[in-house]
Amino acid sequence: MSNRVEEVPVTGHNSDGSGGKDDFFPTNPEPSVPKDFSAEELWSFYEQMVFIREFDRRLLRLQRAGRIGTYAPVEGQEACQVGSALAMRQGDFLVPTYRDSGTMMLRGIPITTVLMYWNGRLEGLQIPAGVWVFPLTISIASQLPHAVGIAWAAKLQHKDQVTLVMFGDGATSEGDFHEALNFAGLFQLPVVFFCQNNQYAISVPASRQTATETFAEKAVAYGFAGKRVDGSDVLAVYRAVDDAIAKAARGEGPTLIEALTYRYGAHTTSDDPTKYRTEGELETWRQRDPIDSFAKRLRQWGLWDDAREHRWRVQVEEKLIQAVASMEGAPPARPADLFEHLYAQIPPRLLAQQAALEKEVAQARGVAE
Numbered sequence: 001m002s003n004r005v006e007e008v009p010v011t012g013h014n015s016d017g018s019g020g021k022d023d024f025f026p027t028n029p030e031p032s033v034p035k036d037f038s039a040e041e042l043w044s045f046y047e048q049m050v051f052i053r054e055f056d057r058r059l060l061r062l063q064r065a066g067r068i069g070t071y072a073p074v075e076g077q078e079a080c081q082v083g084s085a086l087a088m089r090q091g092d093f094l095v096p097t098y099r100d101s102g103t104m105m106l107r108g109i110p111i112t113t114v115l116m117y118w119n120g121r122l123e124g125l126q127i128p129a130g131v132w133v134f135p136l137t138i139s140i141a142s143q144l145p146h147a148v149g150i151a152w153a154a155k156l157q158h159k160d161q162v163t164l165v166m167f168g169d170g171a172t173s174e175g176d177f178h179e180a181l182n183f184a185g186l187f188q189l190p191v192v193f194f195c196q197n198n199q200y201a202i203s204v205p206a207s208r209q210t211a212t213e214t215f216a217e218k219a220v221a222y223g224f225a226g227k228r229v230d231g232s233d234v235l236a237v238y239r240a241v242d243d244a245i246a247k248a249a250r251g252e253g254p255t256l257i258e259a260l261t262y263r264y265g266a267h268t269t270s271d272d273p274t275k276y277r278t279e280g281e282l283e284t285w286r287q288r289d290p291i292d293s294f295a296k297r298l299r300q301w302g303l304w305d306d307a308r309e310h311r312w313r314v315q316v317e318e319k320l321i322q323a324v325a326s327m328e329g330a331p332p333a334r335p336a337d338l339f340e341h342l343y344a345q346i347p348p349r350l351l352a353q354q355a356a357l358e359k360e361v362a363q364a365r366g367v368a369e
């Protein structure tokens with residue numbers, strides 16, 4: 001591996017269990033309270049991870065009950081999303097993927113908006129004013145050139161703004177990934193590339209995605225540094241992103257961060273991961289669960305507070321119930337939403353389809369009433 005890749009800690013990425021998984025995480029990474037965070041900050045890492053997990057589990061239940069559409073679960077990746085979102089400064093730009101529900105909410109997208117998105121609603125892609133988050137992308141890696149464009153604009157305008165772009169291990173096989181990294185390296189742009197290597201691109205394991213030992217080392221070919229972190233350790237993620245943002249803000253160019261993580265659930269609610277993964281592999285990762293391991297550390301540091309944890313869970317539950325009620329109480333979707341905003345003048349054949357759909361929906365709603 002290139003010595004340009006800083007590795008914290010040592011690991012192999014083979015999702016089939018080979019490659020030194022046992023060396024993967026330090027058993028006791030920080031025996032005493034870290035000096036770079038206050039007790040409040042440490043608690044907020046924990047609380048936000050719990051929030052995301054509860055949000056995620058609720059969305060899965062809603063999907064199974066037919067109350068939202070297809071959903072891409074986050075469980076297992078909470079430390080990546082919380083660590084990176086909390087390390088971003090006010091005004092920094094997030095460019096997310098479909099798996100970043102947690103990151104997006106922590107950067108200011110309302111819970112109801114995220115719910116609306118997964119319910120197929122146009123309102124789910126409307127970003128409130130003053131929130132520096134791009135609408136999420138489904139087209140793999142297409143968001144990387146967008147992020148680089150945003151970072152280039154910031155540089156040309158001498159703005160103190162860093163762009164953080166999220167993607168998965170699978171995205172590294174797309175041309176857009178390579179074009180974006182090349183351009184960002186060449187122009188020394190203020191951008192952080194954050195790869196959530198959750199070990200699979202749907203059913204394709206990371207070991208079948210690349211011939212290189214890591215994803216992080218790909219940065220070297222584009223003239224900047226790559227860094228690998230334990231994506232189950234929220235503090236490791238925070239520190240890596242914080243460093244990369246500070247470096248970008250100093251005008252020292254991009255960083256590629258590869259965070260080693262695992263999605264516990266299915267790729268989306270229409271996938272069955274038992275077809276391509278083993279129970280044993282899942283169990284290995286669950287033993288390093290980002291939330292349980294952080295709770296253990298809070299206890300060890302003498303910061304644990306049962307009452308606080310209980311209060312937080314109650315608050316999260318209330319917030320989620322309210323958000324679901326506001327999604328379900330929203331005025332019904334307009335069939336026209338499917339047709340507008342694509343053409344300046346909608347072609348006649350689409351207008352005919354729109355009229356037919358409006359009629360059908362009106363009839364179905366009439367029957368339901």
Ligand SMILES: Cc1ncc(C[n+]2csc(CCOP(=O)(O)OP(=O)(O)O)c2C)c(N)n1
Pocket residue numbers: 099138139140141167168169170171172198200201202267
């Ligand atoms: C350009 C493009 N090709 C193929 C797909 C189909 N597709 C959807 S998700 C996915 C796998 C992506 O895996 P990864 O980048 O590792 O992200 P993850 O889903 O694991 O978060 C693919 C191939 C797509 N959405 N876009």
